[in-house]
Amino acid sequence: MTRPKPKRGRPILNVQANRAIEFIEQNRELLIGLSDRVWEYAELALHEAKSAQCLAEALSDFGFDVQMGVAGMPTAFVATWGKARPVIGLLGEYDALAGVSQAASARRHEVIPGGPGHGCGHNLLGVGSLAAAVALKKELEERQLDATIKFFGCPAEENFSGKAFMARDGLFETCDACLTWHPGSHNAVRANSSLAVTAMNIRFAGRTAHAAADPYNGRSALDAVQIMNMGVEFLREHVPPSARVHYVITNGGLQPNVVPASASVWYMIRSPERHEVDALYQRVIECAEGAAQMTATTFDVEMVEAIANILRNPTLEKLLQQCLEAVGPPRFSAEHVAFAREIRQSFPDSRKDETDPRPTAQQVLHQEVLAGRLTQEQPRGSTDVGDVSWCSPTSQFSTACTAIGTPGHSWQYTAQAGMGIGHEGMLCAAKVLAEAALQLITTPAVLEAARDEFSHLTGGKRYESSMPPGMKPAFHLFEKPSSR
Numbered sequence: 001m002t003r004p005k006p007k008r009g010r011p012i013l014n015v016q017a018n019r020a021i022e023f024i025e026q027n028r029e030l031l032i033g034l035s036d037r038v039w040e041y042a043e044l045a046l047h048e049a050k051s052a053q054c055l056a057e058a059l060s061d062f063g064f065d066v067q068m069g070v071a072g073m074p075t076a077f078v079a080t081w082g083k084a085r086p087v088i089g090l091l092g093e094y095d096a097l098a099g100v101s102q103a104a105s106a107r108r109h110e111v112i113p114g115g116p117g118h119g120c121g122h123n124l125l126g127v128g129s130l131a132a133a134v135a136l137k138k139e140l141e142e143r144q145l146d147a148t149i150k151f152f153g154c155p156a157e158e159n160f161s162g163k164a165f166m167a168r169d170g171l172f173e174t175c176d177a178c179l180t181w182h183p184g185s186h187n188a189v190r191a192n193s194s195l196a197v198t199a200m201n202i203r204f205a206g207r208t209a210h211a212a213a214d215p216y217n218g219r220s221a222l223d224a225v226q227i228m229n230m231g232v233e234f235l236r237e238h239v240p241p242s243a244r245v246h247y248v249i250t251n252g253g254l255q256p257n258v259v260p261a262s263a264s265v266w267y268m269i270r271s272p273e274r275h276e277v278d279a280l281y282q283r284v285i286e287c288a289e290g291a292a293q294m295t296a297t298t299f300d301v302e303m304v305e306a307i308a309n310i311l312r313n314p315t316l317e318k319l320l321q322q323c324l325e326a327v328g329p330p331r332f333s334a335e336h337v338a339f340a341r342e343i344r345q346s347f348p349d350s351r352k353d354e355t356d357p358r359p360t361a362q363q364v365l366h367q368e369v370l371a372g373r374l375t376q377e378q379p380r381g382s383t384d385v386g387d388v389s390w391c392s393p394t395s396q397f398s399t400a401c402t403a404i405g406t407p408g409h410s411w412q413y414t415a416q417a418g419m420g421i422g423h424e425g426m427l428c429a430a431k432v433l434a435e436a437a438l439q440l441i442t443t444p445a446v447l448e449a450a451r452d453e454f455s456h457l458t459g460g461k462r463y464e465s466s467m468p469p470g471m472k473p474a475f476h477l478f479e480k481p482s483s484r
Contacts, residue, residue: 015326016442019142020135020434024427031131031430032423034058038123039418042096042116044478045156048075051094052153055126059151062134071165073473077153078171081137084146086447088437089172089392090133091180091385092126093157098478102411104418106342110411117414121183121401122157124417124426128181131426132433139438147441150175154384159199160473161305163384168465172391177316177440177450180385181429183422184398185406187329188370189320193312195244195270195382196277198466199304201477202228202288203251206297208261218259222252224288224295225263231287232267243280244270266304270382274308274466304474306466308386311457315450316395316436323435325369330400330424332365340364340403340421343412347405365421366400390463393454397432401425 015021024031038051052075056066064079100119103109111117118124133151140147152171156162163172172178182190204225209218232245239245247267253260269284271277285301292299332340341364388394401422406412416422440447 015435017136017139017431017435017438020132020139020438021327021431023135023138024131024430024434027131028427031127031427034130035123035127035423035426036418038094038126039118042101042118043094044098044116045095045158045160046073046075046162046473046475047478048094048155051075051123051126052077052155055092055094055130055153059130059134063137064133064151070171071162071169073155073162073165075153075155076162076166079133079151079153080148081133082140082146082148084148086176086441087148087150087174088136088440089150089152089175089178090129090433090437091152091154091163091178091388092129093122093154094126095122095156095158097158097409100409100411100414102414104415106339106346106415108346108411117411118417119409119411119413120158121413121417121422124183124401124422124429125181126153128426128429129433131430132437135430135434136437139434140441145441149437156473157384159305160477161197161307161384161387162473164305164307164387164465164467165473167387167391167463168467172388173463175392176447178388178392178394179316179320179433179436180394180396181433182396182398183401183417183425185400185402185404186366186370187324187368187399187428189317189324189395189397191312191314191317192310193272194310194386195272195380196274196307196309196386196466197268197270197382198277198281198306199266199268201250201264201266201302201304202299203262203264203302204292204295204297204299206259206261206295209259211257211259215259219261219296220259221263221295221297222260224291224297224299225249225252225265227294228288228291229265231290232284235283235287239280240271240276242272243276244268245280245284272309278466302474303468303471304477305384306468306471307382307384308390308466310383310386311389311394311454313389313393313395313450313453315446315453316393319439319446319450320395320397320432320436323432323439324397327428327431327435329367329369330428332367332421332424336421336424337365339419343415344403344405346412347407364403366404387463387465390458393450397429399425399429399432
């Protein structure tokens, strides 16, 4: 894929949110400290109690009204300032990933062996959006402008899709537009969609027996899991090339001399369109049905998540591009570059080959702004931002918070999310968000164009959740992590 050429040099547009950007700079140490607290907590999805609380308390201290425990999740919250239109939503996340605990070091050093870490930089994401919200409030107060800012504290983006539950409860429908960002290795607007997802646990039940003395009296649930998985492997030849199906066996029995009476497997099904996922889901369930018949077992399905692909909004993408160019890229020091160069030595060879998108550049940190929007021929990942985008006009961008080529969901990512490289990218993102939100508030024609585009793409239909009625977050799938 050929990436667009980067924008060289410093900002070329006039920044409007001068007070907001000044506020972010004046409070950079406070914001970095808040991000580092969330980084140190490193709490898994749906159990981000301390992380959510410290962000909510900070927003309350800055004059926001905070409603905790929304959408049936104790760690989900909405912080609101203002009562007038337009209503601008800013999305924040703060969940960590299992198994990527790491000190802020360029060499592997687990803080807690096998423990969680911020291998996707959500500590930066949450605080970056928070910084934009409180800075924008200062800007509006100084200008005596009326609007409403809503910060959405969104738990469990990884695995359980907290925003989908918030969308199902209508929390985003009051917004005139929603903006967000994500840490990355380049400074660019994300002008691509995402893969829709359905994830579920399938649990088989059989009958136990002595595996040597009378196995013929047993009905192996593990056999059913393995046969189902084999059926899905053969199914792969007959699904669209862009679809993805992956699974892990979460319970295969307790000991080999006992025929397992219970076994389970966790599946994820992805495809670019929601209807494609729904069709493929039915075929995977048919594999489970066949496996149950062949082994004389039964099974049940527990839905874990069901989320939509992102509905793009080119009007908002254009606005974010302008604001990213106006604010400019993060400013990295010589120490940051040295750290990036050192940590790149630990990358797989295929990742070391990645460089700055300029043909002649050999940067290890992206210190430009891509002049065009960062696109992919096919979406590769999934996000519950997709559900938000079907409720309200939504767009997002990335800033460089990691060395170029950093693998996602890795210890190297965790390390950089807890030190200066990630900090500088986060503060840059906060400034871009504040600038873009102010532009939407002060330039009604842009907001109207974004909403017109949204209405056209949705056909005027209201958002409908892909989750079955009554589905609740799967709190039990992750044990509550021990405190550090």
